[in-house]
Amino acid sequence: MTHDIASEISPKAGDRIEALSTPRPIIDEDRLTGNIARVQAYMDKHGLNFRPHIKTHKIPALAHAQVAAGAKGINCQKITEAEAFADAGFEDILITFNILGPEKLVRLSALNDRISGLKVVADSTATVDGLSDYFATRKQLTVLVECDTGGARCGVQSPAEAAKLGKYIAGKPGLNFAGLMTYPKPDNAAATQEFLSQAVALLKAEGVECPIVTNGGTPSLFDAHLVTAATEHRAGTYIYNDRSMVRAGHCREEDCAMHILATVVSRPTEDRAVIDSGSKALTSDLLGFTDYGQVVGYPEAVIKGLSEEHGVIDLSKCTGPRPQIGDKIRIIPNHTCVVSNLFDQMVFHRDGVVTRVEDVAARGLVW
Amino acid sequence: MTHDIASEISPKAGDRIEALSTPRPIIDEDRLTGNIARVQAYMDKHGLNFRPHIKTHKIPALAHAQVAAGAKGINCQKITEAEAFADAGFEDILITFNILGPEKLVRLSALNDRISGLKVVADSTATVDGLSDYFATRKQLTVLVECDTGGARCGVQSPAEAAKLGKYIAGKPGLNFAGLMTYPKPDNAAATQEFLSQAVALLKAEGVECPIVTNGGTPSLFDAHLVTAATEHRAGTYIYNDRSMVRAGHCREEDCAMHILATVVSRPTEDRAVIDSGSKALTSDLLGFTDYGQVVGYPEAVIKGLSEEHGVIDLSKCTGPRPQIGDKIRIIPNHTCVVSNLFDQMVFHRDGVVTRVEDVAARGLVW
Numbered sequence: 001m002t003h004d005i006a007s008e009i010s011p012k013a014g015d016r017i018e019a020l021s022t023p024r025p026i027i028d029e030d031r032l033t034g035n036i037a038r039v040q041a042y043m044d045k046h047g048l049n050f051r052p053h054i055k056t057h058k059i060p061a062l063a064h065a066q067v068a069a070g071a072k073g074i075n076c077q078k079i080t081e082a083e084a085f086a087d088a089g090f091e092d093i094l095i096t097f098n099i100l101g102p103e104k105l106v107r108l109s110a111l112n113d114r115i116s117g118l119k120v121v122a123d124s125t126a127t128v129d130g131l132s133d134y135f136a137t138r139k140q141l142t143v144l145v146e147c148d149t150g151g152a153r154c155g156v157q158s159p160a161e162a163a164k165l166g167k168y169i170a171g172k173p174g175l176n177f178a179g180l181m182t183y184p185k186p187d188n189a190a191a192t193q194e195f196l197s198q199a200v201a202l203l204k205a206e207g208v209e210c211p212i213v214t215n216g217g218t219p220s221l222f223d224a225h226l227v228t229a230a231t232e233h234r235a236g237t238y239i240y241n242d243r244s245m246v247r248a249g250h251c252r253e254e255d256c257a258m259h260i261l262a263t264v265v266s267r268p269t270e271d272r273a274v275i276d277s278g279s280k281a282l283t284s285d286l287l288g289f290t291d292y293g294q295v296v297g298y299p300e301a302v303i304k305g306l307s308e309e310h311g312v313i314d315l316s317k318c319t320g321p322r323p324q325i326g327d328k329i330r331i332i333p334n335h336t337c338v339v340s341n342l343f344d345q346m347v348f349h350r351d352g353v354v355t356r357v358e359d360v361a362a363r364g365l366v367w
Numbered sequence: 368m369t370h371d372i373a374s375e376i377s378p379k380a381g382d383r384i385e386a387l388s389t390p391r392p393i394i395d396e397d398r399l400t401g402n403i404a405r406v407q408a409y410m411d412k413h414g415l416n417f418r419p420h421i422k423t424h425k426i427p428a429l430a431h432a433q434v435a436a437g438a439k440g441i442n443c444q445k446i447t448e449a450e451a452f453a454d455a456g457f458e459d460i461l462i463t464f465n466i467l468g469p470e471k472l473v474r475l476s477a478l479n480d481r482i483s484g485l486k487v488v489a490d491s492t493a494t495v496d497g498l499s500d501y502f503a504t505r506k507q508l509t510v511l512v513e514c515d516t517g518g519a520r521c522g523v524q525s526p527a528e529a530a531k532l533g534k535y536i537a538g539k540p541g542l543n544f545a546g547l548m549t550y551p552k553p554d555n556a557a558a559t560q561e562f563l564s565q566a567v568a569l570l571k572a573e574g575v576e577c578p579i580v581t582n583g584g585t586p587s588l589f590d591a592h593l594v595t596a597a598t599e600h601r602a603g604t605y606i607y608n609d610r611s612m613v614r615a616g617h618c619r620e621e622d623c624a625m626h627i628l629a630t631v632v633s634r635p636t637e638d639r640a641v642i643d644s645g646s647k648a649l650t651s652d653l654l655g656f657t658d659y660g661q662v663v664g665y666p667e668a669v670i671k672g673l674s675e676e677h678g679v680i681d682l683s684k685c686t687g688p689r690p691q692i693g694d695k696i697r698i699i700p701n702h703t704c705v706v707s708n709l710f711d712q713m714v715f716h717r718d719g720v721v722t723r724v725e726d727v728a729a730r731g732l733v734w
Contacts, residue, residue: 020470021468021470021471021733021734022468022734023734024734055675055676077675077676097632097643098632098633099632100630100632100692100693101388101630101693103386103387103388104388123633123635124633124634124692126691126693127632127633127692130693148635152639152679153633153635153641153672153674153679154632154635154641154677155633155635156635157635157636263467263468265464265494265521266465266490266491266494266520266521266522267491268520268521268522268523269524272519274520274521276464276734279650279652279705280705280708283646283650283651284650284651284652284653284705285651286651305520307520308422308444308704308705308708309422309444309445309464310520310521325467325493326467326468326493326497337675338646338647338675341647341675341709342708342709342731343731343733344731364709364710364711364731366388366390366391366712367388367389367390367391367643
């Protein structure tokens with residue numbers, strides 16, 4: 001045997017994608033580059049700062065490519081992610097999360113001490129008081145107010161509340177108020193604009209400036225210019241794209257840079273194929289779909305059920321050839337970000353030839 | 368500050384659970400021990416061999432505890448999992464998967480060479496031919512026929528097909544036919560028994576013995592004695608249990624050994640709480656539920672939506688006190704196995720005091 005076991009577990013540049021063992025997520029280099037360039041060009045055209053969210057890829061080399069294309073800083077969702085990217089040289093990091101509790105504040109402060117542009121968000125006096133109590137005797141922490149402009153997750157509920165909390169932060173020891181942040185509902189630009197512009201005006205009337213107003217999300221990214229109150233936009237999924245972004249109209253199927261490479265391991269019946277990719281490769285994220293991904297080349301195939309290591313595909317609607325045992329197929333996942341979180345390494349390719357393997361450096365970090 | 372950052376990231380014995388940063392899955396030692404003992408006692412009473420599926424925990428120390436309690440061998444779902452457990456000293460490993468392709472066969476053979484009791488399954492002549500071609504000139508591989516007794520995943524569709532494929536394996540160079548395997552539909556013991564007993568009889572009529580007939584699953588585990596054709600039972604989830612096992616009637620809520628420890632980070636409205644545990648902690652597995660876990664102590668709270676790092680809880684039905692910002696809460700996940708797959712370490716505790724931290728040794732192995 002000339003087969004090199006170690007190299008198979010960790011593919012190397014020059015390997016053929018078809019020779020990889022499955023399940024494996026793979027990233028198309030040209031689509032990746034295209035996605036970065038297209039979104040950056042849009043932001044540049046509209047004079048918006050762009051802050052990519054690294055939760056989608058968790059790979060420093062990709063964030064460096066995003067910044068090289070023109071992005072201003074990055075967005076993380078947790079302290080440990082931000083630490084991994086600080087290790088990789090990033091200085092301007094916004095953590096869009098309410099950070100609470102002594103065990104997190106000590107790490108947040110250590111991170112604040114070693115990079116120049118750390119920023120966090122808060123949506124309550126409870127969070128702000130916790131930050132102020134801790135940072136009052138330390139290097140000042142920059143804080144934005146998180147606003148619920150319709151997304152119904154975190155955030156203050158009105159422009160008046162945003163202004164009130166912003167003013168509160170501005171008066172608190174240890175804290176530097178820097179503006180507003182929202183993770184908006186898609187297709188809701190008018191309401192987002194209304195909320196943010198009112199909050200900025202209310203703060204200005206109180207003599208409080210908002211240097212940063214940060215809007216976000218990939219699904220309605222190309223509406224970002226309609227939110228003129230925003231100074232910057234954040235987005236993560238756009239770099240890989242996925243089935244939900246195709247449905248949202250953000251991109252075409254040909255812009256989906258991530259595929260899950262899977263093998264057909266069983267054809268128990270004429271209408272059933274079983275693949276070696278289940279919820280531990282595709283995840284159970286439905287995002288409004290009723291099935292678990294799009295099988296490339298078999299448009300009528302329906303991935304109707306997942307267990308951890310198996311995916312069950314209904315072929316009953318397939319009018320053309322059906323995949324056979326041993327065939328390797330590619331699947332566009334419903335949601336790419338959660339797939340990144342399952343794998344320690346990501347394999348990149350161009351035209352089916354491996355170009356590089358990157359560690360998913362910020363995967364599996366506990367908090 | 369006396370806070371030790373490194374020890375916080377990796378908690379140590381004696382730490383209080385409430386001091387852990389969140390999100391964190393935690394395992395109750397006494398419930399764990401109780402679950403192992405209860406199921407083993409049932410198997411012993413009915414004279415069934417028991418083969419725990421390690422996919423649920425992926426931790427060698429727990430498999431050693433299962434074997435110490437009386438289990439005969441272990442069940443893995445992929446080669447790389449089996450390798451991790453062979454490294455930990457296990458010899459009797461059944462991989463319940465159709466293994467295909469040269470890149471996997473080379474590793475399967477290397478594993479077969481180093482442990483005494485490796486077994487795999489197959490449900491097609493395509494899989495069997497691939498195994499036989501490779502193993503014909505190597506140490507013989509033991510193969511069982513996977514039977515679809517109603518689970519509608521992999522498996523031959525009838526006792527006649529099972530007998531035919533069993534006889535085929537028995538005649539193939541490099542392979543040793545050892546019996547039948549099924550992953551059954553829950554609450555389907557009569558049909559499972561009918562399928563397996565017929566297949567055994569057909570094989571016996573052809574002069575082919577079935578030393579192993581292995582049935583499986585946790586939901587209907589306590590019906591395993593009704594499948595008298597089976598010589599052994601496999602189950603994974605029973606060791607931790609979860610919300611879906613409570614619903615299935617397999618266990619009580621007090622038998623759920625895994626909780627996700629989460630912090631309330633936002634209370635944007637009277638009826639909404641947001642926690643720091645999203646799909647990267649709880650997973651999106653619904654398993655027939657319409658929400659994403661059971662909040663301990665808040666029976667009317669509904670985890671209605673997850674994004675990667677946030678969980679949105681609807682409190683509108685709560686009649687008692689509502690959780691406040693900063694509160695740490697415990698959640699019973701819908702499905703415990705997929706949570707194990709997200710974390711590199713698992714924290715164990717007794718009465719809220721950390722007892723040990725185990726590496727999730729077989730997590731994130733690609734195939």
